[in-house]
Amino acid sequence: MIRFATLLFALSIFGSASAQETDLKIIVIVGAGGTDxxxxxxxxxxxxxxxxxxxxxxxxxxxxxxxxxxNDAKVLQESLANTDARELWLILIGHGSYDGRVAxxxxxxxxxxxxxxxxxxxxxxxxLVVINTASxxxxxxEDLAKPxxxxxxxxxxxxxISYTRFGKYFxxxxxxxxxxxxxxxxxxxLLEGFLFSADRVAKFYEAENRIATEHALIDDxxxxxxSRSEWFVGVNATQAPTKEAEFDxxxxxxxxxxxxxxxxxxxxxxxxxxxxxxxxxxxxRRNKADFDEDDYYSQLEALLLELATIYRDVGKS
Numbered sequence: 520m521i522r523f524a525t526l527l528f529a530l531s532i533f534g535s536a537s538a539q540e541t542d543l544k545i546i547v548i549v550g551a552g553g554t555d556x557x558x559x560x561x562x563x564x565x566x567x568x569x570x571x572x573x574x575x576x577x578x579x580x581x582x583x584x585x586x587x588x589x590n591d592a593k594v595l596q597e598s599l600a601n602t603d604a605r606e607l608w609l610i611l612i613g614h615g616s617y618d619g620r621v622a623x624x625x626x627x628x629x630x631x632x633x634x635x636x637x638x639x640x641x642x643x644x645x646x647l648v649v650i651n652t653a654s655x656x657x658x659x660x661e662d663l664a665k666p667x668x669x670x671x672x673x674x675x676x677x678x679x680i681s682y683t684r685f686g687k688y689f690x691x692x693x694x695x696x697x698x699x700x701x702x703x704x705x706x707x708x709l710l711e712g713f714l715f716s717a718d719r720v721a722k723f724y725e726a727e728n729r730i731a732t733e734h735a736l737i738d739d740x741x742x743x744x745x746s747r748s749e750w751f752v753g754v755n756a757t758q759a760p761t762k763e764a765e766f767d768x769x770x771x772x773x774x775x776x777x778x779x780x781x782x783x784x785x786x787x788x789x790x791x792x793x794x795x796x797x798x799x800x801x802x803x804r805r806n807k808a809d810f811d812e813d814d815y816y817s818q819l820e821a822l823l824l825e826l827a828t829i830y831r832d833v834g835k836s
Contacts, residue, residue, distance in 0.1 A: 542787060543776075544604035545572045548595050549583030550613020550625045550653065557682070561612045564652075564690045568610055571694035575776035578604065583613075583627060590628035596639045605787075606646040608776075612686055615655035615677075622655040622677035633662030648709065648774060652686025654679060657736055657745070666741035669771050671713055674733050675747070681732040684723060688716035695777050701754050705779040710754055710771035713737045717748035739770040769801055770794075784833050796826050 547568050552558030565581060572579035582594050599609075614625040623630035636659070640647065648669045651659045657676035664670050673685035692699035692712035699707045699715035707715075717735040724731040736745035744760035746767035751757065756766035773794045775782065785793065800822050807815055 542605035543575070543577040543608065544580065544602060544606070545577050545608045545610065545776075546580045546582065546595070546598060546602075547610045547612060548591060548624075548626065549581070550591075550611070551627050553614060553625075557614070560687070564612050564687050567690040567694050568612075571690070571776055574695070575778070577608075577776065588627060591626040592629050592631040592635070595626075595631075599639045599643060602643070604645060606648075607643065608648040608650070611649075611651040611653055611656070613653050614682070615651070615653035615674075615680070617655040617677040617680055622658045624651065624653055624656075633659035637662045650686075650689065650709075652683060652689060654681055654683050654733070656683075660736055660738045660745045661743045664738045664741050664743035664745075667770070668741060669709060669737070669739040669774065670745075671709070671738075671771075672736045672745070675736050675745070679733050683720075683733045685716050685720050685733055685735050688719040689713070692716055693776050706775045706777060706782060708754075708772050709774040710737070710768045713768075713771065714748050714751055714754065721748075737767050737771060739767050740765045766805075769798060773797070781833070789829050789833065793826065793829050796822055796829070800826075 545568065547565050549561050549565050552561055565583070569579055569581065580598060582588075582591050582598065588594055599607075611624050616623050616625055616630065621632050621634075623632050624636075636649070640649075640663070646667065647665075648671075649659070649663050650671045652673045654674060655677045656672040657674040657679065659672055660670045671689075673683040689712050692707050692715045693709070695707055696715070699711050701711045701714060713735060720733055720735065721731060735748060737748075738745045742760070742764055744764055746756065746758070746760060750759075751768065754768070754772055756768045759766050782790070800819065803810075803815070803818055803822065810818070
């Protein structure tokens with residue numbers, strides 16, 4: 520019987536070759552499983568990511584699995600240093616640990632910290648998404664958060680050290696699970712994946728009558744505070760980490776791997792312009808009280824007209 524990791528290795532070589540390459544690259548690192556059960560579970564989750572990347576037309580790279588390596592941290596560091604992708608999603612699948620001082624991701628070979636990873640990513644200037652689905656992952660937000668970055672973790676801090684189920688649900692959601700499409704637009708965003716998966720985790724512990732040992736966080740405004748799924752109604756944030764903080768989730772709501780029919784008609788430039796305009800509209804509406812009425816509606820009209828122009832030109836190029 521072919522092991523899942525072997526199949527993953529084959530997909531990492533051949534899967535993305537048949538996909539239409541885009542500016543998005545997905546790197547999945549699968550950590551040390553520790554037991555056959557966990558190794559198989561992590562490999563299955565990585566396989567879902569590989570198949571989703573192919574469907575989404577993204578380049579895909581697997582680190583871990585059957586490839587001979589005694590230092591996956593070094594392999595990851597080299598891969599990050601050499602990537603030329605305009606947009607990069609880094610997915611960590613495995614176990615994490617916390618020794619009372621620092622949290623680490625348990626890779627094959629030496630483990631690595633959030634601070635290590637932040638250093639390896641320092642020179643990357645593209646759009647970055649980091650999703651750490653391991654236990655003890657919460658502190659990675661503090662290490663990695665920056666403006667225009669999206670960081671998602673399976674736990675709220677480094678002290679939640681038990682095995683996490685969040686990553687499995689998240690991979691299934693991003694791969695297009697219909698129930699995860701919370702706004703019914705025929706695609707699943709990173710925000711929807713986060714909210715759906717956190718809800719599934721909560722329901723698991725409720726059904727098992729167990730105290731939850733994982734509480735996912737999302738940070739996409741760069742303040743390194745992170746937001747819980749309970750702070751959202753539908754896909755709209757109703758609470759921020761502090762009174763002074765911005766709402767998380769707005770950038771993550773714009774990131775989709777497997778796009779619907781309309782989104783596939785947009786060029787990268789059109790999509791980027793559309794996303795920036797939508798963020799400006801949301802910011803303007805949020806701060807409406809700071810403007811006199813005429814100025815507010817004048818600025819809103821100008822932004823909406825720019826959006827209308829983009830939509831008018833979709834499919835013409």
